[in-house]
Amino acid sequence: MTEPRLIDGADDHAGDGDGPAADPRGWVLPRTVSVSDLGPMAQPISEHNGQAIAVKPLENHPGWLAKLYRPDQHPEDAHRLDQLISAPGTLPETDRAVLYAGTCWPAARIHAPGNPAVGCVIPMAPEQYRSELRRGRFGERRFVEIDWLAKSDESNLGVGLPPPGLAGRLAACRRLTELAAALESLGLVYSDWSFSNAFWSPDQRSVYLIDVDGCQPKKMPDIHQPNWADPLTPPGTDADEYTDRYRIGLLVAKCMTGQRDARAFHTVAASPWENQPAVSEVLLDMLFATDRERRPSAAQLNQALNGGPYLRTVPRPTRTELPPLPPAGTATAVETHEPKPPEEVEKPGGNTPEAPSHDGWVVVLVIAVILLFVIAANH
Incomplete structure (x- = not known):
């Protein structure tokens, strides 16, 4: 790995949109794009998750997503995003390839009139x-x-x-x-x-x-x-x-x-x-x-x-x-976290099958008992 390079050393003109980002992931686009430049977007695959209000697939660009931020972003967020998008360009080619292959590194900042940081364009996970x-x-x-x-x-x-x-x-x-x-x-x-x-x-x-x-x-x-x-x-x-x-x-x-x-x-x-x-x-x-x-x-x-x-x-x-060991025979503690629907994924198709409910069996049993009483009364 190379010597540290602070992101502040990235291209100060990265956000001017004059040239394409040096990105080998299959779609060459300017570092800044307007919402209208992206074309139609599909239904969100994630909503109200962290700083994003929605993450939508780009219909004209399979494998790419628009991550749309909440409107209360910090005024300097646009500049931070520009630096982030340009940062891999300061790395040697091998390190840059590792970063692009192993992360959903943003490819472009999305802007709109009156809002320089609507969101960013990111790749979907492979x-x-x-x-x-x-x-x-x-x-x-x-x-x-x-x-x-x-x-x-x-x-x-x-x-x-x-x-x-x-x-x-x-x-x-x-x-x-x-x-x-x-x-x-x-x-x-x-x-x-x-x-x-x-x-x-x-x-x-x-x-x-x-x-x-x-x-x-x-x-x-x-x-x-x-x-x-x-x-x-x-x-x-x-x-x-x-x-x-x-x-x-x-x-x-x-x-x-x-x-x-x-x-x-x-x-x-x-x-x-x-x-x-x-x-x-x-x-x-x-x-x-x-x-x-x-x-x-x-x-x-x-x-x-x-x-x-x-x-x-x-x-x-x-x-x-070291922290004390749990008592012998205790199962390994399972950490819990809410499984958020991450921006970079599609929600799996269909609903997850659920185990049969016990409530249905209770209803059947009650009906059966009533029928037995009715039959006994008739005799």
């Missing part, structure tokens, strides 16, 4: 991130969120997904940290690392990051996320690169171990990955360093996941500093 998930006799083809990687191989088998195994977990976490390192090298804060903001392809062993149009340079408001709170980022303060380091470390720890509670930390501390001995050291420093500014970078974690070295600069945490 089809490879859909899989058939089975629940008993029922199945549904849908985009697979990365929280399935943070579960056991047996759990994945139970819904028809191929078990990732150590090789699959390593490959996916390498790509995840590669994307995190790219954002960090651009001086961007993502903050929203969690189970619901990345997709996972078990077959391709890759990940795809969504909601990246919300990235901000250097810092951004730290929105509370249950189970993802950084203990060294006090409530009410902004998220920054060190907050990101904690959350990407937490996500990788859970995905590498397939555990979602304190067991993940103890498994990491046990250093189970013989061919990647530095992974445990980096993760422990990301999660338990008492000085947040001494947390290793995403690039250092990516290097460790690729078998590279790591020079520890903080004291190694002891077992007593």
